[in-house]
Amino acid sequence: MACADLRIVLHQTSHPGNIGAAARAMKTMGLADLWLVAPQHYPDPEATARASGATDVLDSARCSASLDEALAGCVLVIGTTARERHRSAPVLDPRTAVAQARTAAGPVALLFGPERIGLTNAALDRCHYLVRIPTNPAYGSLNLAAAVQVLAYEWRMAEQPALPSGGRPPKIPPATADEMARFYGQLEQVLRQLDFFIDADNPTPLMRRLKRLFNRAALDREEYNILCGILGAIAVRKE
Amino acid sequence: MACADLRIVLHQTSHPGNIGAAARAMKTMGLADLWLVAPQHYPDPEATARASGATDVLDSARCSASLDEALAGCVLVIGTTARERHRSAPVLDPRTAVAQARTAAGPVALLFGPERIGLTNAALDRCHYLVRIPTNPAYGSLNLAAAVQVLAYEWRMAEQPALPSGGRPPKIPPATADEMARFYGQLEQVLRQLDFFIDADNPTPLMRRLKRLFNRAALDREEYNILCGILGAIAVRKE
Numbered sequence: 001m002a003c004a005d006l007r008i009v010l011h012q013t014s015h016p017g018n019i020g021a022a023a024r025a026m027k028t029m030g031l032a033d034l035w036l037v038a039p040q041h042y043p044d045p046e047a048t049a050r051a052s053g054a055t056d057v058l059d060s061a062r063c064s065a066s067l068d069e070a071l072a073g074c075v076l077v078i079g080t081t082a083r084e085r086h087r088s089a090p091v092l093d094p095r096t097a098v099a100q101a102r103t104a105a106g107p108v109a110l111l112f113g114p115e116r117i118g119l120t121n122a123a124l125d126r127c128h129y130l131v132r133i134p135t136n137p138a139y140g141s142l143n144l145a146a147a148v149q150v151l152a153y154e155w156r157m158a159e160q161p162a163l164p165s166g167g168r169p170p171k172i173p174p175a176t177a178d179e180m181a182r183f184y185g186q187l188e189q190v191l192r193q194l195d196f197f198i199d200a201d202n203p204t205p206l207m208r209r210l211k212r213l214f215n216r217a218a219l220d221r222e223e224y225n226i227l228c229g230i231l232g233a234i235a236v237r238k239e
Numbered sequence: 240m241a242c243a244d245l246r247i248v249l250h251q252t253s254h255p256g257n258i259g260a261a262a263r264a265m266k267t268m269g270l271a272d273l274w275l276v277a278p279q280h281y282p283d284p285e286a287t288a289r290a291s292g293a294t295d296v297l298d299s300a301r302c303s304a305s306l307d308e309a310l311a312g313c314v315l316v317i318g319t320t321a322r323e324r325h326r327s328a329p330v331l332d333p334r335t336a337v338a339q340a341r342t343a344a345g346p347v348a349l350l351f352g353p354e355r356i357g358l359t360n361a362a363l364d365r366c367h368y369l370v371r372i373p374t375n376p377a378y379g380s381l382n383l384a385a386a387v388q389v390l391a392y393e394w395r396m397a398e399q400p401a402l403p404s405g406g407r408p409p410k411i412p413p414a415t416a417d418e419m420a421r422f423y424g425q426l427e428q429v430l431r432q433l434d435f436f437i438d439a440d441n442p443t444p445l446m447r448r449l450k451r452l453f454n455r456a457a458l459d460r461e462e463y464n465i466l467c468g469i470l471g472a473i474a475v476r477k478e
Contacts, residue, residue, distance in 0.1 A: 021385075024382060024385075028380060028385070054378065094392075134395050135267045139267060142267045143264075145385070149389060150392045156373050156374070157332070157333075160332070196468070206465070209461070213462050214456070216456050216457075223452050229435070233434070233435050234433060234473055
């Protein structure tokens with residue numbers, strides 16, 4: 001069945017055991033694309049031990065210092081959160097998030113923050129959607145690998161029966177996460193030239209609103225090119 | 240919502256760490272009724288460590304030498320299996336099994352066998368149904384606590400009211416059709432000033448694409464104001 005690929009991105013994981021257990025969880029559900037962004041301790045014997053028979057997933061995992069590298073080429077980024085609401089993006093339950101992800105026209109990144117604190121604001125700003133696993137309000141301390149297991153399980157469950165063909169496959173490929181990051185960079189630069197930021201030292205709140213807007217629109221490649229062209233035309237006129 | 244209670248029964252578990260991790264998995268999903276039948280090592284510091292903040296579930300867990308005691312009072316017994324078919328009982332997927340369990344008129348036991356070998360034939364014979372978590376045919380080695388997590392998650396999901404798709408609480412009113420018409424008029428004017436239209440006599444095709452993009456994003460009032468502000472800033476600079 002043709003369907004989006006799912007990439008698991010673990011951002012700044014503290015405990016190597018969780019990396020190994022996440023690799024095992026992935027492999028049980030048939031997933032193999034693992035990215036480790038700035039893990040605190042890796043490689044580590046504890047990771048290998050907890051991976052059990054899934055050391056091949058660990059061995060083929062890619063490591064990077066920045067999130068940009070790990071998200072490159074992904075057309076949809078879904079971040080995990082423990083909160084029910086977020087300013088940065090809509091919060092979906094796992095089943096809805098997976099259904100959304102499976103309609104994507106290219107690789108999808110599922111992003112997990114560090115164990116204690118979760119995703120940083122900068123990482124949240126990269127997400128088109130957030131996913132929250134429903135938990136006990138009195139104890140939401142889901143282990144990182146357990147969260148990977150639950151979401152990977154939902155992914156696999158969605159593979160089991162024939163998918164209802166909901167969304168029409170877009171003819172034009174979507175803009176990738178790295179293209180969108182470039183677009184936001186260029187947009188911020190142009191707004192700065194226009195003296196548009198009320199507080200030039202803190203463009204983040206306004207940029208976050210704009211990112212949320214354009215993430216929601218889920219630009220395709222041509223739309224991305226048009227918008228970059230407009231930004232380029234504004235910049236040229238200002239020189 | 241009135242509904243059956245779920246008891247987690249771990250039969251002859253080998254590794255105390257798995258008992259602790261299972262307790263944590265249960266508590267995150269709001270479950271507290273844990274029975275340990277003839278665990279190989281328990282109590283054990285490894286169990287306590289892996290339980291993290293769920294030591295209360297461990298502390299209130301009941302231990303017994305026989306399965307009979309642990310299943311006493313349960314009106315439905317569902318055993319976990321890694322096999323797709325069984326002679327002893329129908330094999331359900333987790334979602335179906337949970338739906339079945341929730342219709343029970345009394346406590347339901349969810350039974351997990353020892354890590355390596357799974358439920359004994361004697362234990363299988365106690366089960367009304369079996370549940371199989373779908374796994375990678377090449378690697379079905381689901382950790383015991385991970386299996387508890389997945390099934391407890393399904394139980395909790397069945398308790399949740401479905402999120403409205405999109406999950407975005409519309410606190411800010413949407414931009415109206417006439418506001419959007421003004422925005423598109425302003426956008427066309429600015430693009431004209433920037434000499435952005437390849438064919439200045441026919442801006443319609445490009446404008447149509449941009450309208451489609453922004454309509455898809457379904458701007459709210461504040462986003463509309465921000466975008467109009469940006470267009471205003473570009474126009475002022477050009478004068």
